Amino acid sequence: MSPRTKEQNDAIREMRMNQIMQAAAEVYLEKGIQLEIRDVAVKAELGYGTVYHYYKNKHMLLEDLLWDALNRTESAVLPAMTGDGGSSLKAESFSRLLLQKCIQDPSVFILLKTVADNFHQFPGNRFIKLFADFQERIYLPFVEMIREGIDSKSPEKTANLIFGSLVGCTALNIHHNMQNEMDVEGIVEMIFSGIQSKGR
Incomplete structure (x- = not known):
């Protein structure tokens, strides 16, 4: 049997890391910050040593999980940020896409809840850069949509209220096993029904 190529090793490494991060997200939803590398190994059906080879401690693992979630979040809402239509419609589309992604991908929900x-x-200040990137790539573009498209005295407060509503709805569904029953369209419509668009 010939040795694996660099490409094969890279593919295996990426697959293992995705497997570990998916398991870490599931364990985090169950145990919060109390999760341990051993719990993640069990959930991922991998040996403890295998997980430890990639992540020496849970904080390194959670840091990678949150950075990866930030990239996933940005990819999910990109169509709303780059699409056609007025800012009010973009804000609604952004919220719909974000809520849908939270349901499908626990790491995105964990990111939003952790930022909130x-x-x-x-511990420590290891997430200052992540928070700054979240602000620049997700939060501030959303605030700008609200500023341009919605009649709000404080676009930041309105954005916070919407983010909080999306996190809360996702938490209810995750912790009550109602993912299949979640009406994304209805929830976003309800949130925005009380918000007055500019130009109406």
């Missing part, structure tokens, strides 16, 4: 909680469960 101001990273209070994580």
Whole structure:
């Protein structure tokens, strides 16, 4: 049997890391910051040593999980940020896409909840850069959509209210096993029904 090529090793590494991060997200939803590498290994059906080979501690793993979630979040909402239509419609589309992604991808929900909680469960200042990137890539573009398209005295407060609503709805569904029942369209419509678009 011939040795694996660099490309094959890279593919295996990427597959393992995705497997580990998916398991970490599931464990985090169950245990929060109390999760341990051993819990992740069990959930991923991998040996403890295999997971430890990639991540020496849970904080390194969670940091990678959140950075990866930021990239996934940005990809999910990109159509709303780059699409046609007025800012009000873009804000609704952004919210719909974000809520859908939260349901499909627990790591995105964990990112949004962690940002909303101001990273209070994580030690030190290791998430300052992540928070700054979240602000620049996700939060501030959304605030700008609201500023341009919605009649709001404080676009930031309106954005916070919408983000909080999306996190809360996702949490209810995750923790009550109702993912299949979640009416994304109805929830976003309800949130935006009380928000007055400019130019109406």
